[in-house]
Amino acid sequence: MSGAQTGGCLCGALRFEISELMPAAAHCHCSMCRKFHGAGFATIVGVPASQFKWITQTDTLKTYVAANETTRSFCGECGSSLLFASPRAPSDIIEVALGVFDDDVPVLPDAHIFVESGAAWAAPRDGLPAFQAGRNSPLVNANVSSSSLDSE
Numbered sequence: 001m002s003g004a005q006t007g008g009c010l011c012g013a014l015r016f017e018i019s020e021l022m023p024a025a026a027h028c029h030c031s032m033c034r035k036f037h038g039a040g041f042a043t044i045v046g047v048p049a050s051q052f053k054w055i056t057q058t059d060t061l062k063t064y065v066a067a068n069e070t071t072r073s074f075c076g077e078c079g080s081s082l083l084f085a086s087p088r089a090p091s092d093i094i095e096v097a098l099g100v101f102d103d104d105v106p107v108l109p110d111a112h113i114f115v116e117s118g119a120a121w122a123a124p125r126d127g128l129p130a131f132q133a134g135r136n137s138p139l140v141n142a143n144v145s146s147s148s149l150d151s152e
């Protein structure tokens with residue numbers, strides 16, 4: 001399949017193939033993503049569940065369920081952060097950490113989300129829309145208005 005993308009964890013025990021990525025990706029600054037990824041934010045892309053396929057065994061795959069019932073999956077051997085799922089999101093979408101793909105993927109993150117709970121040292125400086133919480137919440141960067149985005 002020409003557009004197939006592969007990725008996996010650091011130790012290689014868990015590898016996947018994806019034949020179709022969704023165009024929208026966001027940088028999530030929430031405290032759970034920060035801790036799970038050990039980073040200023042997590043960059044996550046949606047994938048139709050039917051297009052996601054493990055190409056290794058999944059013996060080392062572990063899942064952590066947070067207090068708000070979101071689940072994060074990782075490799076129990078090397079600790080790589082791989083997948084995110086929320087019971088409030090469509091169940092036919094899998095969210096995959098953009099950093100675990102082998103090669104560059106044809107996706108450009110277009111927003112920062114949950115910036116209000118983010119670390120000051122990782123505050124967005126790239127001019128992308130930065131939302132207080134989810135994509136439907138108010139923007140924190142007043143210089144980027146949704147109307148100026150629409151006119152481009």
Ligand SMILES: [Zn+2]
Nearest residue numbers: 009011075078
């Ligand atoms: Zn691993």
Ligand SMILES: [Zn+2]
Nearest residue numbers: 028029030033
């Ligand atoms: Zn998050």
